[in-house]
Amino acid sequence: MNQFDVFSNPLAQLRSGYPFVVVLQSGLIEYEHGRVCAPLAPGSARVSSGAAGKLIPRVSFEGSDFVLMIPEMAAINPRDLQRSRGSLAAHRQQILAAVDYLFLGF
Numbered sequence: 001m002n003q004f005d006v007f008s009n010p011l012a013q014l015r016s017g018y019p020f021v022v023v024l025q026s027g028l029i030e031y032e033h034g035r036v037c038a039p040l041a042p043g044s045a046r047v048s049s050g051a052a053g054k055l056i057p058r059v060s061f062e063g064s065d066f067v068l069m070i071p072e073m074a075a076i077n078p079r080d081l082q083r084s085r086g087s088l089a090a091h092r093q094q095i096l097a098a099v100d101y102l103f104l105g106f
Contacts, residue, residue, distance in 0.1 A: 001035065001078060002027040004089045006061060009039065010080035017041060020061070021076060022068060022088055024099065034075030040066040054101045057094040061086060070098040 005023045009015045018039035025036040043058060043065025056067050062085070088095065100106070 001081065001084070002087065002089075004087050004092060004095065005081075005084040006040070006086045006088060007037075007081040007084060010076060010082075014039070018069070020066070020085065021081070022095075023081070024070075024073060024095070033077060035078050035081065036073055037076045037081075038073040039069045041069055043067060055098050057091065057098050059088055059091045059094075061088060068095060068098070070095075070102055 001023060003023055003026050006020050007023070009018050009021050018041055020040040021037040022040060023035050023037050025031075040059070040061065055070050057070070059066050059068055068088070068091075
């Protein structure tokens with residue numbers, strides 16, 4: 001499991017709003033009980049501009065636009081993340097900038 005891998009949301013009741021989750025945690029850190037992930041919402045989701053916009057980067061995945069909900073990150077048991085659907089590694093810079101903004105404020 002690698003950083004920025006995308007998986008189907010393991011929580012079926014949330015899939016309509018958040019069809020995928022993205023692993024944010026480094027692949028070098030393997031904690032058996034959880035991987036820090038953030039949900040992907042369809043690009044049509046309402047996203048504020050300004051500070052909130054910096055926290056929620058827009059990305060493209062499987063030919064569609066999404067927003068990565070960095071403020072909603074949570075740990076997910078790796079056993080629940082079945083098969084990678086792809087990667088957002090191409091969006092690495094903007095994802096890490098959003099994580100930095102959340103924790104460091106810049």
